[in-house]
Amino acid sequence: MYGRRNTFNLSLYGLFLIYFKCSSLAGVKSIGHDTTVTNGGNATLLCHLTETEENLTHIVWQKHTRGNPERHTFFIIHRDGKTEHQSYLQDKVKFVGDIKEKNGSIRLLGMSLLDDGIYTCIFNTFPSGQILTNINVTVHVPPVGKVRGSTHVAGHYDVTLSSCVASNARPAAEVLWRLGALNDSLRTETRSTQHSDGTVTVVTDILGAPSKPLNQKKIQCVIKHSTLTKQLELDYVINVHYPPELVVIIPDDPTEAEEYHCLVDCNPTPTSYIWIKVNGSTPHSEGNKLFIPKSSSDLNGVYICTASNEYGRVSGVLYVDNTGSTDICWGLLGLISSCAILGFTVVLFYTVSRAQEK
Ligand SMILES: *[C@@H]1O[C@H](CO)[C@@H](O)[C@H](O)[C@H]1NC(C)=O
Ligand SMILES: *[C@@H]1O[C@H](CO)[C@@H](O)[C@H](O)[C@H]1NC(C)=O
Ligand SMILES: *[C@@H]1O[C@H](CO)[C@@H](O)[C@H](O)[C@H]1NC(C)=O
Numbered sequence: 001m002y003g004r005r006n007t008f009n010l011s012l013y014g015l016f017l018i019y020f021k022c023s024s025l026a027g028v029k030s031i032g033h034d035t036t037v038t039n040g041g042n043a044t045l046l047c048h049l050t051e052t053e054e055n056l057t058h059i060v061w062q063k064h065t066r067g068n069p070e071r072h073t074f075f076i077i078h079r080d081g082k083t084e085h086q087s088y089l090q091d092k093v094k095f096v097g098d099i100k101e102k103n104g105s106i107r108l109l110g111m112s113l114l115d116d117g118i119y120t121c122i123f124n125t126f127p128s129g130q131i132l133t134n135i136n137v138t139v140h141v142p143p144v145g146k147v148r149g150s151t152h153v154a155g156h157y158d159v160t161l162s163s164c165v166a167s168n169a170r171p172a173a174e175v176l177w178r179l180g181a182l183n184d185s186l187r188t189e190t191r192s193t194q195h196s197d198g199t200v201t202v203v204t205d206i207l208g209a210p211s212k213p214l215n216q217k218k219i220q221c222v223i224k225h226s227t228l229t230k231q232l233e234l235d236y237v238i239n240v241h242y243p244p245e246l247v248v249i250i251p252d253d254p255t256e257a258e259e260y261h262c263l264v265d266c267n268p269t270p271t272s273y274i275w276i277k278v279n280g281s282t283p284h285s286e287g288n289k290l291f292i293p294k295s296s297s298d299l300n301g302v303y304i305c306t307a308s309n310e311y312g313r314v315s316g317v318l319y320v321d322n323t324g325s326t327d328i329c330w331g332l333l334g335l336i337s338s339c340a341i342l343g344f345t346v347v348l349f350y351t352v353s354r355a356q357e358k
């Protein structure tokens with residue numbers, strides 16, 4: 001995009017040259033080059049005279065910039081190579097050309113947005129007079145990239161899941177999201193704000209309905225800008241909150257289980273686990289762990305683990321039988337073969353019963 005603009009500038013510039021060549025001085029050509037510099041950098045403004053045997057008396061540089069829109073002289077190069085500059089430009093401007101070669105090039109140090117503007121190089125010659133060349137100096141500012149986002153609760157309506165911001169760049173930065181497989185389920189929206197200093201802030205939002213499958217998915221924002229040698233890549237992990245949906249109770253050991261773990265799928269992780277024994281006294285438990293010593297057959301029975309987070313709760317059921325009877329195995333869904341192979345006496349039955357609080 002930027003390259004295209006340059007070409008455009010150059011062709012316009014060509015017209016400019018022809019204009020001077022034709023209208024003021026036949027045979028004399030002054031050549032300058034538009035230039036772009038990154039904020040804080042140094043700019044070399046090239047300007048030289050060709051095809052003339054005329055004597056140069058002095059070279060004058062004028063400018064009108066964002067910081068000072070009135071055209072004024074800021075630098076003079078005399079025939080003997082001595083230079084004069086406006087006091088505030090102390091150490092900021094240097095003559096780098098060669099007066100004998102009719103090269104009036106200068107270098108400007110520490111350019112800022114206020115220095116952005118049109119610079120004019122004026123060759124004062126004898127006998128022809130003044131030959132002017134305008135040079136556009138554009139100061140570019142790299143963007144400051146940032147990704148922001150917040151946690152959303154699973155729902156059906158589209159929300160802004162995350163925003164990628166490229167602040168205060170000149171010209172505007174290009175901001176896009178790499179969504180990978182989420183490409184189809186999410187969409188993006190871009191908006192930009194123009195600031196008075198000439199910079200632009202671009203924000204690209206990611207929109208979509210927050211859902212459990214989006215939770216912990218990684219996406220990446222890419223910021224491209226002419227001042228950046230390497231594009232900025234900012235990672236973001238989507239965070240969606242959802243109520244407990246599934247409970248699995250697993251033994252710590254397939255044959256010698258004495259401890260059972262209640263595993264729950266939800267975000268955030270459950271704030272509480274409650275274990276009860278159906279028709280029994282409160283079992284020995286700690287958080288999501290239930291303790292049942294293998295030796296004690298009086299602990300046989302049905303146990304329920306209820307896990308909850310701020311969005312809801314869900315329960316899972318565990319059948320424990322330490323008597324050695326295999327009959328119970330037969331009554332269980334799909335666990336028959338496990339029972340036979342392992343020969344264990346503890347039987348597990350996984351179930352889900354959802355009690356969601358809205
Ligand atoms: C230089 O800048 C001026 C003002 O922005 C614009 O009109 C002109 O076309 C530019 N010239 C070139 C050669 O780019
Ligand atoms: C600009 O020029 C100064 C003086 O020559 C030099 O110290 C500095 O490193 C230059 N800055 C850049 C960005 O090239
Ligand atoms: C340029 O200056 C030289 C030396 O001062 C002089 O001999 C010559 O005639 C001048 N040329 C013109 C075109 O004025």
Ligand SMILES: *[C@@H]1O[C@H](CO)[C@@H](O)[C@H](O)[C@H]1NC(C)=O
Nearest residue numbers: 046048096097098101103105
């Ligand atoms: C003029 O001087 C600059 C700075 O030294 C140099 O880069 C440029 O090539 C010179 N131009 C010509 C036409 O010699």
Ligand SMILES: *[C@@H]1O[C@H](CO)[C@@H](O)[C@H](O)[C@H]1NC(C)=O
Nearest residue numbers: 177178179180181182183184
């Ligand atoms: C994303 O989807 C759009 C159209 O839906 C497609 O044009 C684009 O190539 C896809 N991008 C990726 C990275 O899959």
Ligand SMILES: *[C@@H]1O[C@H](CO)[C@@H](O)[C@H](O)[C@H]1NC(C)=O
Nearest residue numbers: 277278279280300301302303
């Ligand atoms: C709990 O007790 C009730 C009534 O005393 C009985 O009907 C039920 O079967 C018992 N449940 C279990 C799992 O033992």
